[in-house]
Structure formats: C-alpha cells, structure tokens
Amino acid sequence: MKIPSTSLHHPLHSRRRLIRMPWGTQRFLAAFEGFEGGFAIGASVVVALSSAELERHVLLTTAILSIIVNGFNSASVKYSSEHYLDELDGRETKNTFRYYFVPAMIEFLAYFAISFVSVVPLFTITDTFVAVGLSVGVTLVLLFSAGYWRGFMLRISPFRDALETMLLGAGIIALGAISGLVLHSL
Numbered sequence: 426m427k428i429p430s431t432s433l434h435h436p437l438h439s440r441r442r443l444i445r446m447p448w449g450t451q452r453f454l455a456a457f458e459g460f461e462g463g464f465a466i467g468a469s470v471v472v473a474l475s476s477a478e479l480e481r482h483v484l485l486t487t488a489i490l491s492i493i494v495n496g497f498n499s500a501s502v503k504y505s506s507e508h509y510l511d512e513l514d515g516r517e518t519k520n521t522f523r524y525y526f527v528p529a530m531i532e533f534l535a536y537f538a539i540s541f542v543s544v545v546p547l548f549t550i551t552d553t554f555v556a557v558g559l560s561v562g563v564t565l566v567l568l569f570s571a572g573y574w575r576g577f578m579l580r581i582s583p584f585r586d587a588l589e590t591m592l593l594g595a596g597i598i599a600l601g602a603i604s605g606l607v608l609h610s611l
Contacts, residue, residue: 455503455528459496459535460571465594466495466536467543468564469601475557476605485547492540500533542567561598568594 470491474484508525511517543564546556572590576583 455532456535457571457575458503459499459532459537460539461568461590461594462499462532463492463496463536463539464542464564464568464571465597467492467540468561468594469597470495470540471543471547471560471601472557472598473601473605473608475553476602477608481547481553484553485544488544488547489541492544493537496533496536496540499536500529503532504529539567564598565591565595 467488470488471484474487474491479487504525507528508517508521511524543560546559546563547553550556550559569587569591572587573583575590576586579586
C-alpha cells in the first residue's frame with residue numbers, strides 16, 4: 426500500500442516545512458512563474474526585435490503577439506506537466522479544472538500582464554534605444570525584487586534568490602539580444 430505524500434505517516438513528513446502561501450502554494454507558485462517568465466521573456470522579445478531594426482509599429486505588434494503566444498505556451502506547459510506528473514504518480518484528482526486549469530490560467534494572466542511592463546517604454550518613449558534600455562533596466566530591478574519577495578515568502582535566503590532570479594532573467598534577455606543580432610545580420 427502506498428502512503429500518500431501528504432500523509433502524516435509519510436517518511437518525509439517530519440522534514441517538510443509548512444509554509445502558508447497567499448492564494449495557496451500551487452496558485453502562488455503559478456503566479457510567480459508567470460511574473461518571472463513574463464518579465465524576462467517580454468524584455469527579451471523587445472530587445473531581440475529592436476536589434477533587428479524593425480519599424481516601430483511592426484516592432485510593437487510583433488512584440489505583443491510574441492508575448493501572447495509565449496504566455497499561452499507557458500500556461501499550456503504548466504497545465505500538461507502538472508497533470509501528467511500527477512497521472513504518473515497516481516495522484517490525479519477528479520477536479521482537473523481546480524488543480525490544473527486554474528493555476529495555468531493564473532500563470533497566463535500573470536505572464537500576460539507583466540510582459541507588458543517591458544513594452545510600455547516603447548509606447549511612451551520615442552527613442553527606441555532609450556526605451557529598450559529602460560525596459561531592460563526596469564525588468565532586471567523587478568526580477569530582483571520578485572526574487573527577493575519569493576525568497577522571503579519561502580523563508581530561504583532572499584538575496585540569493587533575488588540574485589539568481591535576476592541573473593536568469595539577464596541570461597534570457599542576452600539570448601534575445603543575440604537572436605536579434607542574428608536576425609538583423611540575415
């Protein structure tokens with residue numbers, strides 16, 4: 426007989442930390458994944474497209490469409506991976522809407538809303554170079570802040586988590602810049 430991982434009798438129960446998350450652990454982490462991915466991918470798309478020296482309206486339209494597609498992809502992966510892992514573990518619930526769809530929708534909405542933070546400077550500042558620089562700077566500060574908050578909420582080293590989140594985002598943005606330069610050189 427298998428002991429459920431949530432049982433008091435499970436061997437790892439005494440080692441677990443009980444942390445109360447806003448909205449519940451699954452939804453909190455889904456929102457955070459959306460925030461983290463949205464910040465970095467949004468800025469990466471903006472940097473890549475601006476490196477390709479596209480016209481402003483093409484840049485904005487392509488950035489917005491890319492953000493929507495990336496957000497949907499991220500939410501789809503969240504839904505399917507959580508669902509399939511629970512199927513493999515034999516822990517699939519009968520309420521797939523609540524346990525799989527709602528966290529995926531939260532991730533999509535967070536991703537979608539936060540990604541537009543990266544696009545706002547392009548709407549407000551006419552110089553594309555300055556707008557992209559501001560977008561990247563704001564994104565890195567927000568990633569650092571979000572990582573610090575997550576570390577604080579999870580009761581782990583907030584500074585280490587903040588630095589890790591910011592550096593991962595910087596890597597995504599750098600890859601966006603490289604892909605934009607490659608696109609421009611074609």
